[in-house]
Amino acid sequence: DAGVTQSPTHLIKTRGQQVTLRCSPKSGHDTVSWYQQALGQGPQFIFQYYEEEERQRGNFPDRFSGHQFPNYSSELNVNALLLGDSALYLCASSFDRGQSNQPQHFGDGTRLSIL
Amino acid sequence: GEDVEQSLFLSVREGDSSVINCTYTDSSSTYLYWYKQEPGAGLQLLTYIFSNMDMKQDQRLTVLLNKKDKHLSLRIADTQTGDSAIYFCAEKGNNDMRFGAGTRLTVKP
Numbered sequence: 001d002a003g004v005t006q007s008p009t010h011l012i013k014t015r016g017q018q019v020t021l022r023c024s025p026k027s028g029h030d031t032v033s034w035y036q037q038a039l040g041q042g043p044q045f046i047f048q049y050y051e052e053e054e055r056q057r058g059n060f061p062d063r064f065s066g067h068q069f070p071n072y073s074s075e076l077n078v079n080a081l082l083l084g085d086s087a088l089y090l091c092a093s094s095f096d097r098g099q100s101n102q103p104q105h106f107g108d109g110t111r112l113s114i115l
Numbered sequence: 116g117e118d119v120e121q122s123l124f125l126s127v128r129e130g131d132s133s134v135i136n137c138t139y140t141d142s143s144s145t146y147l148y149w150y151k152q153e154p155g156a157g158l159q160l161l162t163y164i165f166s167n168m169d170m171k172q173d174q175r176l177t178v179l180l181n182k183k184d185k186h187l188s189l190r191i192a193d194t195q196t197g198d199s200a201i202y203f204c205a206e207k208g209n210n211d212m213r214f215g216a217g218t219r220l221t222v223k224p
Contacts, residue, residue, distance in 0.1 A: 004157075033211070042119070042203055042214030043158070056210040090157055092212075103148060104212060106158040 002027060004107035006091050012113045013081050021076040021110045025093030031055075032074040033104060034066060035090040043090055049074050050096060078112075086114045121204055121215035128223050133191040135218045137204030142185060144206040149178065149189045152201045152217065161189070161202075196222045 005024045013019050025032050031050045035043035045058035049068035068074045072093075078085055088111050092104035118140045127133045139147065145166050150158040164171045164178045164187075171178045177190040191198055201217040 006157075031210075035212075040216070042205075042216050043212075045208075045211035045213070048210045050210075058211060092158075096210075103146070103160050103163050105160060106150070108155075108157040 004029075004091055004093050004105055006089075006107040006110050008110060009108070010111045010113075012115060014115050015081055015083060017081050018077065018079045019081060019112065021078075021089050021091075021112070023074045023076070023091030023093075023107060025072050025074070025091075026105050029093035029095045029105070030072050031094045031096040032068055032072065033092045033094075034074070034076045035092065036060070037088040037090055037109070039087070046076070081114050083114050086112060088112075118213050119204055119206055119215035121202075121218045123216065124219050124221070126221045126223065127194050129194060129196055131194055133189075133194045133198070133220055133222075135189045135191075135202050135204075135220065137187040137189075137215055139185050139187060139204070139206045139213075141206055141208065141213075142182070144208070146207045147178075147180060147187050148205040148207070148212070149176075149187075150203045150205060150214075152203065158203065191220075194220075194222050196224060198222055 033048040034046040037043040047057040052068045063079045065077045088109040090109045092106045094102040094104045148163040149161045175192045179188045199222045203217045204215045205212045
C-alpha cells in the first residue's frame, strides 16, 4: 500500500521562475493539503483541496496556486519565485469524506532551492 | 509565529524516558497530534488523541492531555538511539493543521 508520494525530491530554480510540484495521495484518501516547511521551523499550511476545489487557504500570496485532479492527485504551482520560497514543500493526504476529522499522512516532501 | 509552542531541544540517555511538552491555543481543537521527522524525510504520524480523552497509550508512547491548561505531552519509554529526531506537536483547525516549531530529541548511548 503506497503512502503519499511526491515528485521531484529536489529542485533548483532561479528567482522569477515558476515551479510545479506533484503529489499522489495515499491509496483511499480523497483530500490533499500542502505545507511549506522553512529550515528550523514547523510546517505552515498553504491550502487544502477536496473534490477538486480549494477548500481552505493559509496566509500565502496568490503566487501559490494548486489543482486537484479527478484521481485525487494534486499539483502545487508557485510563480515569480523569490529567495524566501526556498523550503521543503510537504504534501499530506487524508480521507475526509467532507468531515475533516481524519489524521493527515505526509509524503517525504520536495526540497526547493531558489538561487 | 507559531500558535503551538514547544521547547526546542531535549537530550536523554538511551534507556531513559523522554518527555516532550507542548502548549496549544485553540480550545476548540478536537484532535491533537504528534509527528516525528527524521533528517531528509517527511512527517511520520506517531499518535493522536481526541480532546475528550486525557491519556492515550500506544506501546512505548504515552500521550497526556490537560485541556484546562491546553497542555499536551508525549512520553517515550525506554528511549532508543533510533528515536533521535524532531518531534512536532500539532492541533487541527477547520481543515488545516497548526504545528509547533518542533523539539529536537537527541539520544546519547
